[in-house]
Every structure is written in C-alpha cells, then in structure tokens.
Amino acid sequence: MTTSNQISAKEIVLEIKDLRKSFGDNHVLNGFNMQLFQGESLVIMGKSGSGKSVMIKCLVGLMEADSGYIRVMDNDITTLDQNALDILRADIGFLFQGSALYDSMTVRENLEFPLRRHTKKFGDHVDTDALVKEALENVGLLGAIDLMPAELSGGMKRRIALARTLILRPKIILYDEPTSGLDPITAKEIILLMQDIQKKYGTSSLIITHDVDCARVISDRMILLIDGIDYAEGTFQELSSSSDPKIKAFFKH
C-alpha cells in the first residue's frame, strides 16, 4: 500500500476545489475539496445521503454544481462544451451502483455501445469484437457474451459493467458503491478485480463506498465526507485509529 507522502509526488489527474451543491434548502456539499493522483486508489467514505453520489455525478457532468472548480486531466469540467465533455468522458470510466446495464441489449451490445462514439481513440481500424472479448476476459465472463442482463446474477452484472467501463481504456475509473448489494464473497471478488485492473492498466481509481472492508483492502488514501466537506483525510490506518468521535463512528463494527 502506498503512503500519502509517496502519492503527493505524483501527477494530479483529478481535482475538486470548494464544490457546493444544494437541493432547495438541503445543502449537500458545502465546499468539498479533493485531489486524485496518477495510479492512486482514493476511497471517499460517508454516510448514506452525505452527498458522495452527488459529488461523483458532478465530476462527470451528470449534475451541475452550484459553484466550485472541477479539473479532470487539465480540463475544467464546468467550462467544457458538450462535445469536449463527451471526448473527455472516454478517459473517465464510471461503474454505477446498480451496474446500469442496458436491459434491451445483450452483453456484447452493452460493451459495444460506448465504442460507437469513441472509435477514433483506437485509430482507423477498430476491431470491436476483439475489444469486447478482451474486456470480458479481463472480468472472466467471456462465456456470457451473448446473454441478456436479465440472465445474469448481481455479481456477474457488476463484472460486466466493469468490463463495459474498461472497454474505452479509461485513465480514471469512478466506482459508485462497487460492492453494495453483493454478498461478502462476491464483493471480495469485485474488489480483487478492481485491484487487478488497476495494476494491469495503471488507472487511477476514485471509489465511493461505505463498506469499511472494501476501503481497507483497496484504498491508498481515504477522505471522509461529513457535513458536505472533506472532514478528514489519511490512510486507512491513520483514520481508523483516530480518536475523533465522528471519524470513529465509521470504523465501528
């Protein structure tokens, strides 16, 4: 596991400064800050409804922040036009909480779908079939290529969704509760898969979770999102041994 000092010497691939977002009188984010470094696994933990998913959606332009600065690989997300944002999105993978596989398409079609818009990334001659098969081999589900999402288990769906995220070879992968709704064994398989992918492709990972076991295994560094701000930052060991009652509450079993 990498320490905070080693990481800070690396290039920043994603940065958020003073991010604010409200829904009416409900102030979800009140000046959130974070930095993600190249090749790092950063876990953001927070209670349900603390604004983790809102923050991650602001990062990819699915939600508009009220104010703040979001920089992804030297691009200010808040000022990009739609076309530039779409091009940038090819470098940002997003694994949704519920997998979000397209129900009406087969696994193959689900994986081919992101390639429709981003074929230029792979040069003039794209071998779609090879890319799909490689992505499925990475998650160990090549045999499911012609199945429909309804025929897959929850764990398989999550792995296929991960394969769909990988197919564009993103530089950053955002995971929204990657282990939620899965049994402990399948959750562990997904965590190991995430680690393998990071090693193989050198991606940077931002993981939103409230699963302490997931955070312990996968995090290089953690940020606790409390009251809409980055309340505490450090490694798992640093935070889990903190005497602050708000921080301790996260690590109680």
Next chain:
Amino acid sequence: MTDKNNIRSQLKSFLIEVGDISYFTKRFFTEVFKRPFEMKEFLRQCYNMGNRSLLLVGITGFIIGLVLTLQTRPTLMEFGAVSWMPSMVSISIVREVGPIITALVCAGRIGSGIGAELGSMRVTEQIDAMEVSGTNPFKYLVVTRVLAITLMLPLLVLFGDAIALMGSYLVENVKGNVSFMLYFNKVFDALEFGDIIPATIKSFFFGLAIGIVGCFKGFNCSKGTEGVGKAANTAVVLSSLLLFIIDFIAVFVTDIFYDL
C-alpha cells in the same frame, strides 16, 4: 385560504409542466435534424411500434366496424336509407372514429410502454450510463421513439380503417346480402381526398403527441419504482387528453377549409 393556496400551487405546477413539455418538444425538433441519425434504433422502434401493434389495432378496428354498422342499421332501415350504410360508415370511420380509436389504443399500448421503459432506464441509471459513455441519450432514446410513432401511427390508422370497413362489410353481407364489390364501390364513391388527407395529417400529430408525452414522462421520471408506474400512467392520461384537444383543433381547422 388553504383551498386558494392549493389551486395556486396546482396552477403553478401545471404551468411549469406545460413549459417543460414545450421545451422538451423544442429540443426534439432541434435534435431531429442533427447527426448522428440513429437509423438502426429508429427502424427497431418502427418495427416494435408498428408491426407489433397491428393485431391490437386490427381487432379494435374490426369490432368498431361491426358495432357501428349493427347499431346504425335499424335506424337507417326505419328511414329506408339502408343503401347509404357503406357511405355513412366509411366517412365516419375514415374521418373520425378510425384515427381517434387507433390513437387511443396506441396511447395505451405504446405511450405507456415508452413511459415505463424510459422511466425504468432513468431509475436504474441506464440513461446516465449512456450519457457518461458519450452518447446523447435524448437523440438515441427520445428522437428515435417520437419519430417512429409519428410515422407509424398514420399507417396504423389506415390499416385500422381498412379492417373496420371489412367488419362493416361482414355485417352488411350477412344481414343485407350485399356483395363485396357493391359495398366497396359505394365506399370509394363516398370517400374523397378531403376525407383521407386531413385524417392522415391529424394522425401524424396524434403520433407526435403520444411520443412526446410518453418520452417526456419517462425521461423525467422521478426516482423509485413508484415513479415508473406514475410515468406510465400519466403518459396515457395526458396523451389521451391531448388527442381529444388535437382532434378538436383538427376538425375546427378542416371545417374552415371546407367552408372556403
């Protein structure tokens, strides 16, 4: 005081909804001419909405033709005008009954289907997943569906009209021993382009209304399974109401042209 506030807040949400649907419609007309044209998805939707509605539209049309003829026949016999039956039935079916019944059937089958499908995709974050992958979900999901139903509905109306006339002929043949040639000669003698063209134009608008309302409700579905059910339900209710409003406007405009 509370009643006044209630009415005010309901009026406010109604006006907001009208504004949102108008913006949604404007966005449809802006996106429909932009590349990329999602041809494969458009043809898939045409097949789903057109081909798969044929049976339902056919059965409904056939029953309408039968019922209309059976119920009108005694009155026409009373006045000794039973020979006018093909003309009367064909004009009423082609001008009014065929388009509105077919549109209502499609609002139930297709409008609710679109509302539920897109609503479910919204709730399960499939629409967000499309957006994140760089695909414009409005273009891929909304434009293709609205265009497909707008083009398919007039064809379904013509098909429904034909089947309804067959139903009517069946009654005339059984009760009045009228031959196929005689019945349909009288039908085509009675019908003019002035009957068919306005009905076809109005069917395009019916299709557009069903598509826009179904997609609007589904695309903007609130979270949760309850939201999906609500989207499907309100899609049918609102589009059915719009069909009658469009029908009234269409008849009003056609009447002005007849008077010219």
